[in-house]
Amino acid sequence: MKMNKSQAAMEAVEKGLAQNPRDPKIMAAKAMILKDQPGKAQQALETINQAIAQQPKNKHFHHLQGEIYVKLGNPAKAMACFREACSLGSQKACQRLEKMSDKIIKRRQLNELPQRRLERGDVRMPHRRPLP
Numbered sequence: 001m002k003m004n005k006s007q008a009a010m011e012a013v014e015k016g017l018a019q020n021p022r023d024p025k026i027m028a029a030k031a032m033i034l035k036d037q038p039g040k041a042q043q044a045l046e047t048i049n050q051a052i053a054q055q056p057k058n059k060h061f062h063h064l065q066g067e068i069y070v071k072l073g074n075p076a077k078a079m080a081c082f083r084e085a086c087s088l089g090s091q092k093a094c095q096r097l098e099k100m101s102d103k104i105i106k107r108r109q110l111n112e113l114p115q116r117r118l119e120r121g122d123v124r125m126p127h128r129r130p131l132p
Helices: 005-019 022-036 040-054 059-071 075-087 092-120
Strands: none
Touching: 005 022, 022 040, 022 059, 040 059, 059 075, 059 092, 075 092
16 A cells, blocks of 8 residues: 555654654644644644643744644634744744734725714615616
8 A cells, every 4th residue: 555645654653662662753743733733733733732841941842843733724823823933033933923913904804894884874775786
C-alpha cells in the first residue's frame, strides 16, 4: 500500500514520539500534520497545547496554535495566539495579526454602512434604479 506524504510524515512523527514522548518539537510537528487533516484540528490543538506547556516562550508554537484556532473558526483566540507569538518575536505572526485585524475593521465598516445611511436620512435602496 502506497502512503501519501502526510501519512509518511505522521508515521515518522509517531516513531519519534515513541522514542521521545515528551519532545515538544515532535509534538508541534504532529500538530502541524493534524491541523491539515479533515476533522483533526481539535486533536492538533490539544497536541500543540502540550508542547506550549513545556516551552511557553516558543514563538513558533504560539503561531501554530493561532493557525489551528483559525481552522477551528475561533478568530478571537487565534488573534490572541498571534499576538503572543508576535510579542515573542515572530514577524510572521505579527503580519498574520495585522491581516486579521484589517479584515475585522473592514467587516465592521461594511456592517455599519447601512446604519450610517439611516442616520444621515439617506434611505434610498442602493440596488433599485430611480423611477423615470
